Amino acid sequence: MKHLRKRNEPIPLSRFAQRISGQSMFRILAMAKDLERQGKDLIHFEIGDTHLEMPPEVKKSAIAALKAGRTHYGDSSGEYALRLAIQKAVKEDFKFTPSLSQIVVTSGANPLIYYALAVLVNPGEEVILTDPAFVTYNAVLAMLKIKGVRVPVTHTNNFRFDPAEIEKRITPNTRLIVLNSPANPTGAVYAKSDIAKVYALAKDHNLFILSDEIYSRLVYEGAHFSPGVLDACAERVIVTNGFSKPFAMTGWRVGYAVGPERVIEKIILLSQTIVSCVPPFLQDACVIALERRREFSRRYLAEYKKLRDIACGELEEIKQFEFSKPAGAFYLMINVSKTGMDGDTFTEYAMEEHGVVVCPGSGFGPCGKNYVRICYANTEKNLREGCQRLRKAALCGSIV
Numbered sequence: 001m002k003h004l005r006k007r008n009e010p011i012p013l014s015r016f017a018q019r020i021s022g023q024s025m026f027r028i029l030a031m032a033k034d035l036e037r038q039g040k041d042l043i044h045f046e047i048g049d050t051h052l053e054m055p056p057e058v059k060k061s062a063i064a065a066l067k068a069g070r071t072h073y074g075d076s077s078g079e080y081a082l083r084l085a086i087q088k089a090v091k092e093d094f095k096f097t098p099s100l101s102q103i104v105v106t107s108g109a110n111p112l113i114y115y116a117l118a119v120l121v122n123p124g125e126e127v128i129l130t131d132p133a134f135v136t137y138n139a140v141l142a143m144l145k146i147k148g149v150r151v152p153v154t155h156t157n158n159f160r161f162d163p164a165e166i167e168k169r170i171t172p173n174t175r176l177i178v179l180n181s182p183a184n185p186t187g188a189v190y191a192k193s194d195i196a197k198v199y200a201l202a203k204d205h206n207l208f209i210l211s212d213e214i215y216s217r218l219v220y221e222g223a224h225f226s227p228g229v230l231d232a233c234a235e236r237v238i239v240t241n242g243f244s245k246p247f248a249m250t251g252w253r254v255g256y257a258v259g260p261e262r263v264i265e266k267i268i269l270l271s272q273t274i275v276s277c278v279p280p281f282l283q284d285a286c287v288i289a290l291e292r293r294r295e296f297s298r299r300y301l302a303e304y305k306k307l308r309d310i311a312c313g314e315l316e317e318i319k320q321f322e323f324s325k326p327a328g329a330f331y332l333m334i335n336v337s338k339t340g341m342d343g344d345t346f347t348e349y350a351m352e353e354h355g356v357v358v359c360p361g362s363g364f365g366p367c368g369k370n371y372v373r374i375c376y377a378n379t380e381k382n383l384r385e386g387c388q389r390l391r392k393a394a395l396c397g398s399i400v
């Protein structure tokens, strides 16, 4: 038999494997951990996680469920009680009632980006999204060979997009528009009128909308508006959300989507194929988090708003930094080009020379190149100290 490859050559991985890039902040975190093992003192602003603890009531409920033996395989679409709680929350918050077949519970909201795009868009087709945008969108688009068509946004305009710019980019090949409000990495909260215009475009051109609303409860100015309200998630809007950000439950890995039944049916099968189900004892406790969502998220919102104001106050003093005050989420996207460095160079320099870890903006899209993102969900002490270190990096870096 004729061999196509030499026996001693490494067997190539699949072409799919070659398109996997991961999340840039986890790469930075790994580099930082390496430096810490060597004894370096670092302040971490790179990961979108929080210093706050989750609500103790939810923790207690998970322990009780664990003790009660809720430790077996469960329903791939999500536990009945949690889907009922999601249905009720949507009814109260959005004023429409999705059927239970429009709801799926998944292991975090992150995999939903992959599930939704895999189910809705073919390789070679186009998806419109902002630039910068959350890393997972870019990573998943590359993996699935979908063309990302980007709408640049900038701090000079509060990272707002103009719906006309979206319209200009619609072609016969467009299948879906991504909305993410409040947005990661920019903290932008989109106006209801802009979201309604995007929905009208999607309707006119018969497109899907993937609306990632993981930060919907973290809005400091303005109000969150979901395009899901406009079609009751029945036809073209898929809303994703989860427990990580509103309730400081990032390690739980529980998220959910509400969308058209035929879409959710396929997402359930995909999730079933990959993770089988989400642990039932976690889902039992998530019911409490949703039932008391207003009370719980109010506490976090107040704390993050205070921290946002501290971070903005500290960073405004640094003349090499340019940013706009974010209206939601817990990030600040800072343009560092006046330091003479791009985001990647600044990130390495600030980490190695000044002991503060940020996330380079390049992972969020080509327009993020001159930015770094910080997550300000940290103790006030760390936040102030980290900002001082950033100040030194900006000053010294500009002279280097």
Ligand SMILES: Cc1ncc(COP(=O)(O)O)c(C=O)c1O
Residues within 6 Å of the ligand: 048, 107, 108, 109, 110, 111, 134, 180, 183, 184, 212, 214, 241, 242, 243, 244, 245, 250, 253, 254, 255
């Ligand atoms: C915009 C956005 N969507 C989704 C996620 C994923 O959240 P989860 O922890 O639920 O997977 C994140 C996490 O950082 C995010 O920023």
